[in-house]
Amino acid sequence: MASSFPLLSLAIWVPIAFGVFVLAFGRDDNPGLARGASLIGSIVSFLITLPLLQRFDNAAHGMQFVEKTGWIEHFNVFYSLGIDGLSLWFIPLTALITVIVVIAGWEVIEKKVSQYMGAFLILSGLMIGVFCALDGLLFYVFFEATLIPMFIIIGVWGGTNRVYAALKFFLYTFLGSLLMLVALIYLYSKSNGSFDILVWHKTAMPLSAQILVFLAFLMAFAVKVPMWPVHTWLPDAHVEAPTGGSVVLAAIMLKLGAYGFLRFSLPITPDASHYLAPFIITLSLIAVIYIGLVAMVQTDMKKLVAYSSIAHMGFVTLGFFVFNDMAMQGGIAQMISHGFVSGAMFLCIGVLYDRMHTRAIADYGGVVNTMPRFAAFFVLFSLANCGLPGTSGFVGEFMVILGAVKFNFWIGLLAATALILGAAYSLWLVKRVVFGEVGNSHVAQLLDLNKREFFILGVLALATIWMGVYPAPFTDTMQTSVADLLKHVAISKVN
Numbered sequence: 001m002a003s004s005f006p007l008l009s010l011a012i013w014v015p016i017a018f019g020v021f022v023l024a025f026g027r028d029d030n031p032g033l034a035r036g037a038s039l040i041g042s043i044v045s046f047l048i049t050l051p052l053l054q055r056f057d058n059a060a061h062g063m064q065f066v067e068k069t070g071w072i073e074h075f076n077v078f079y080s081l082g083i084d085g086l087s088l089w090f091i092p093l094t095a096l097i098t099v100i101v102v103i104a105g106w107e108v109i110e111k112k113v114s115q116y117m118g119a120f121l122i123l124s125g126l127m128i129g130v131f132c133a134l135d136g137l138l139f140y141v142f143f144e145a146t147l148i149p150m151f152i153i154i155g156v157w158g159g160t161n162r163v164y165a166a167l168k169f170f171l172y173t174f175l176g177s178l179l180m181l182v183a184l185i186y187l188y189s190k191s192n193g194s195f196d197i198l199v200w201h202k203t204a205m206p207l208s209a210q211i212l213v214f215l216a217f218l219m220a221f222a223v224k225v226p227m228w229p230v231h232t233w234l235p236d237a238h239v240e241a242p243t244g245g246s247v248v249l250a251a252i253m254l255k256l257g258a259y260g261f262l263r264f265s266l267p268i269t270p271d272a273s274h275y276l277a278p279f280i281i282t283l284s285l286i287a288v289i290y291i292g293l294v295a296m297v298q299t300d301m302k303k304l305v306a307y308s309s310i311a312h313m314g315f316v317t318l319g320f321f322v323f324n325d326m327a328m329q330g331g332i333a334q335m336i337s338h339g340f341v342s343g344a345m346f347l348c349i350g351v352l353y354d355r356m357h358t359r360a361i362a363d364y365g366g367v368v369n370t371m372p373r374f375a376a377f378f379v380l381f382s383l384a385n386c387g388l389p390g391t392s393g394f395v396g397e398f399m400v401i402l403g404a405v406k407f408n409f410w411i412g413l414l415a416a417t418a419l420i421l422g423a424a425y426s427l428w429l430v431k432r433v434v435f436g437e438v439g440n441s442h443v444a445q446l447l448d449l450n451k452r453e454f455f456i457l458g459v460l461a462l463a464t465i466w467m468g469v470y471p472a473p474f475t476d477t478m479q480t481s482v483a484d485l486l487k488h489v490a491i492s493k494v495n
Helices: 007-025 031-055 090-104 113-132 136-145 147-157 162-190 207-224 233-240 243-268 270-296 301-320 325-356 372-385 392-407 409-433 451-469 472-490
Strands: 064-072 077-083
Touching: 007 031, 007 064, 007 077, 007 090, 007 113, 031 090, 031 113, 077 113, 077 136, 090 113, 090 243, 090 325, 090 451, 113 136, 113 147, 113 243, 136 147, 136 162, 136 243, 147 162, 147 243, 162 207, 162 233, 207 243, 207 270, 233 243, 233 301, 243 270, 243 301, 243 325, 243 472, 270 301, 270 409, 270 472, 301 325, 301 372, 301 392, 301 409, 325 372, 325 392, 325 451, 325 472, 372 392, 372 409, 372 451, 392 409, 392 451
Parallel strands: none
Antiparallel strands: 064 077
16 A cells, blocks of 8 residues: 555654754754754654554555655665554654653763764664665665664763674674675575565575575574574673663664564565474574573673563564464564563663662662652563563563464463563562662662653553553554465465
8 A cells, every 4th residue: 555645754764864963963062952853853753653553554455655766776676665564563662762762861961962862863763764664675774774873872872891792783783684685685586686575475486495595584683683592792782782772772673683584584485484483483482481591690680681681582583483373463562562661671770870870789779768659660660571461561472372372382381481480580670679678878869760760761651551451552453464474474485
């Protein structure tokens, strides 16, 4: 369904334009301009995405809001955009998280303010481009371009080992994507010179070729998710990144890899997806169980939440590769929920770090006595992180477990252990940080949330509870697209 108004282009390029403006005209001696322009740009960008939700037709098959124009026409490369139920919610989610990150860094970031704000605005547009691209080369450009702002964010505003973490993040994700480029070029030659992703969905290949293409995509997407065992860059990146970088990394950037499975791996290589599903399911269960255990022994709050993110994303990949509606919808719902909850967890840790300049769990204790409003939010998000019914964290995990049990009882049982492990590391974190007697004199002097912090955590709390209590607006939009994808994957494309 073509769009008469280029909503997707506006969603991509408005934040990029504001980001370039902030970089060009923001000055260190006048940070107010950069902050104000960034806030206006992020809010306008978010408002642009709302008509997508309003006008989206849940029952329609195929792509909606389609835009297509020539780019490098000699090689059949087009600026082609469109979304369906698989990608719809990630566009307003990206824009919302950007608004929150701008507000979160309002007072905290004091040096190079324009560069900080500009990097996040540009990153927002590039990530939205990944979710909208229908041309393989355009997707690759957006997918790789997201590395540059995040590399700068970690490397400039990060912690003591920021350069090491930034380089590790860049090298892991960039090298993983090189094989994807090889796969894109192969598909271009196999489809008579087309980079159209929807054409690739109909391109027949022998199983041996499908397996090689699948593995090439797997290298790019598994690193980005990240799946075990290529996950080691994530804890380092989270620990060293500034709070805003951790929020965007967890809430949005990890979803780019999972989305790649939906848009590329499953529909382009369906037979290889079935053939290699046991391998992906095994890696997913290792992430869910083993990484959950690793999270329990962490002494740094950021590392604990970073490892919990890997475990939760294991649920996502598990849901995609058991090939039923319930699990796949649950995987997508988990991606959306994880955007709210993990972003909020890192914001909460940022609030504490801004006051005490330490993330060590042992340095806290009894925070509820001095920061009761903060404690209420922290407990809510921790409970959502372990899948408490009534919060968004429960919706996706429960649907994936149900779908996994339908596929194989033992796989569902192993996946369900994540609920126990999640409760263990989340509640133990709450017990050690929030409850009990005041841990030390520094905790005794803590000030509760200010209005800015209360607002951003309040927005994410409302989103977490809304999705947990009434998930229908999220699941209804994806039903048709998920059913179409599973029907497509079930049809053999071996020639």
